[in-house]
Amino acid sequence: MTAAGILSAVLAAATDVELDALADALRGRLEVxxxxxxxxxxxxxxxxxxxxxxxxxxxxxxxxxxxxxxxxRSLRFRRRELDRYLREGPAT
Structure with a gap:
């Protein structure tokens, strides 16, 4: 059995409480x-x-x-301007 098959079997057998606990444990690692x-x-x-x-x-x-x-005394840059610079080069 493949890893995906094993995971599918484990998830199918898990209770809602167990799935919620797993989701909570993974949430911090998966959030971007x-x-x-x-x-x-x-x-x-x-x-x-x-x-x-x-x-x-x-x-x-x-x-x-x-x-x-x-x-x-500080400079602040907007992300969209940095993205524009990456796409198009120096401002004209």
């Missing part, structure tokens, strides 16, 4: 954080998202290749 295009990221988060150093983010911003909003 929701990403929204309007998410606002810090410079460090933007660097992680683009998989570059923070210095590269500052350089791209200085060259107006990335659009960012100033928040006091």
């Amino acid at each position: 954080p929701t990403r929204h295009p309007d998410d606002v990221l810090t410079t460090a988060q933007a660097a992680g998202y683009l998989q570059v150093d923070a210095s590269r983010i500052y350089e791209l911003r200085r060259r107006n290749a990335l659009v960012a909003e100033q928040d006091g």
Whole structure:
């Protein structure tokens, strides 16, 4: 019997209480954080998202290749702008 067959047999035999307990145990491992295009990221988060150093983010911003909003002394980047940069390259 395959692993899928064994799993099907176990799930068919499980009670609702057992299935609820299993679902609760797996929920945290299966949930994927929701990403929204309007998410606002810090410079460090933007660097992680683009998989570059923070210095590269500052350089791209200085060259107006990335659009960012100033928040006091910090920069904030919208995920949709980072996605646009990945698709199309520097802002024109």
